Amino acid sequence: MNQISNPQRPSLDDFKTRLEAYLGAEIQPPLVLASGWETTIYEFALSGPGRFIELRPGARLVLRFYESSDGVLKGRREHRTITQLFQAGYPVPAPYLFEPSKQALGAPFLVMDRIAAGPLFSTRSLPQAFVTFSMAFASFVKAQVRLHRISADLGGAGFFSDAAAPNGNPTPGIVTRRPLLDRMLDVIADRIERGPLPGLARALEILRDRAPQFRDAPASIVHLDYHPQNVLVSGARVKAVIDWVNADCGDRHLDAATTAVILATSAMDHPFWMRANPLGNSLRRIFTGLYIPLYHAMAPMDLARFRYCQAVAAVMRLSTLGMMKTRGAESVGYRQASIAQVTPSVLRLLTRYATRKTGVATTV
Known part of the structure; x- marks a missing residue:
């Protein structure tokens, strides 16, 4: 973190x-x-x-x-x-x-x-990050698959029925009993209007047009921020998954797609090897190239559905950063200081990704 x-x-x-x-x-x-x-x-x-x-x-x-x-x-x-x-x-x-x-x-x-473990992704040194990541990456994916196999009825009726929409942002009028996909699209639409974020309007139109064929899906418990810094490991074992503020019930493909988006587009100023530079770009490609086939091997996906969910997750994340940029971090429930993380490099990587996945130009 x-x-x-x-x-x-x-x-x-x-x-x-x-x-x-x-x-x-x-x-x-x-x-x-x-x-x-x-x-x-x-x-x-x-x-x-x-x-x-x-x-x-x-x-x-x-x-x-x-x-x-x-x-x-x-x-x-x-x-x-x-x-x-x-x-x-x-x-x-x-x-x-x-x-x-x-x-x-x-x-x-x-x-x-307090868990006696560290994040799967260590930023202290590249050799340490490589060793930790190599040892525990399969366990990282396996723990997410295990989450998706837990009954969505775990918490009983209304477990996720409070006002928190995806990404933890309360949005009046969005009812959590509706499919997660519809609620995510509604959040994007609300942000496009409030931002305003007109550069995402065409992408949303395409996503809404395709939504009926992907709306119905078995409900799983989903994390919606599952990435290597939210998974604590010791050796090859996952000791704990943390940061559950976005947890919800819905299509597991949306959760896996969100993880894929984060792995493919997260850039950091520190360490230097995770910046938007040739080394950082290579590492992001490796992370994503490992994650998707490994998850699919453990829990086979409908790949057409997954590709659609990648587009949804990318536009959702881009709408979050767009709101932070135009309305401030507090407009999407984050601390004011977090705006420092919305760097040109992050926006550029995510915009390119969203454009590829939706097939139309996206901007914020």
Whole structure:
């Protein structure tokens, strides 16, 4: 996860004091593990017992601090999702508590287990990234396939019936019981109008015209942000999948397509070998070239449906970045500082990808 500064979050001393008051126990000095588009991640441990008996003194814990404008919705959805998945035996951190109020720390937060593992994609060095990726990539794909095989009825009726639309963005009037495909297309349409993003209008028209032949599909639990930095591994094993704020029920092809889009178009200024340069472009081609056939071998897909879903996922992601560029990051539920991640390189890669997959020019 790229580090994003946020001058509005509490200092570590203030965070420690306020969290101790909330937990009713002293804590060891906390650390900031990471900060990203939506949250800041802290690590801490209790020095002694407090008012939450499930939090064992000395155990390393993680606190996800939801700083975006719709943090309550996102935190509640993530807590509910990982609770159900943990009970089903899926590899997620053990969740302990979710606090929706801003009173304690200034934003909603979720406390869960600290997993002794690192992301599949390491940005520390190219040799380390290559070794980690090579060892655990098959397990990364297998864990996603396993998710898609869990019954979509896991959480019971209405499990994903709150106001959060795909990408965690609350959109009035979009009912979550409708097929995920239709809801994603509605989100794109809403953004085209509000942005405005006229450079995506023709692509949306084509996607809507083709939607009837792909609308009906078995429902799976889908992550919708499944990529190597959201999967924690140790050796060749997946220890946990994290960041469930976008979780939903729908066609698994949309989830696999979203992963393919992220693998093919994500560029970073740091490390240099993931920039939009010849080395970075080669790595992105390798990642995507490995992922699609491996997923298909483990869970055979309707390839025509998958190609259509790639176009939907690309335009959906491009509409997100387009809104961030024209209306600000908060317009799509991200922190203000995350706009720094919408670089010309990222937009160029994603625009080219969306144009290839839809067959028409796309711009934002």
